[in-house]
Amino acid sequence: MSTVPEELQYSADHEWIATTADPSVVRVGITDFAQDALGEVVYVEHAEVGATVASGDVVGEVESTKSVSDIYAPVAGEITAVNTDLDANPGAVNSEPYASGWLFEVRLAESSGLDSLLSAEDYKNQVG
Incomplete structure (x- = not known):
């Protein structure tokens, strides 16, 4: 069974x-x-800092040895930061998905x- 931390929320994606x-x-x-x-994740295409996104928008990609998968915005708002550490270490998405493998941050819209x-x-x- 996969790890599912209780303190987090999740999207269907x-x-x-x-x-x-x-x-906020x-x-x-x-x-x-x-x-x-x-x-094995080998590359992460980051969301664009400053972009305004709606819930469900494609904001980037994760490329692995198996496939390329879209990254969706689970909430609406403005992208305020991306995890540039993944440029040098994309494998953190695999080894620490809930810690150093984070992807981006969003300032929540009023109707997020x-x-x-x-x-x-x-x-x-x-x-x-």
Whole structure:
């Protein structure tokens, strides 16, 4: 069974969402389930800092030895940061998906969609 931290929220597209020190900003990454399905991550195409995104927008890609997968914005808002450490170490997405493998941060829009995300329990039920 994949690791699913209880304190996070999740999207149906296998992204996790964590709060940050700033209550208006969330951090986003892909779940343990998603990184396992992808295989060895070799490249991450970052979201564009400053871009305004809607929930469900494609904001980048993760390339693995198996495939290329889109990264979706799980919430609406403005991209405020990307994890440039992944340029040199994309494998962090595999080894530490909930820590140093994070992908980007979003300043939440007024209607961000945060309240429609899945709980850890709901996400576990989705992935089996």
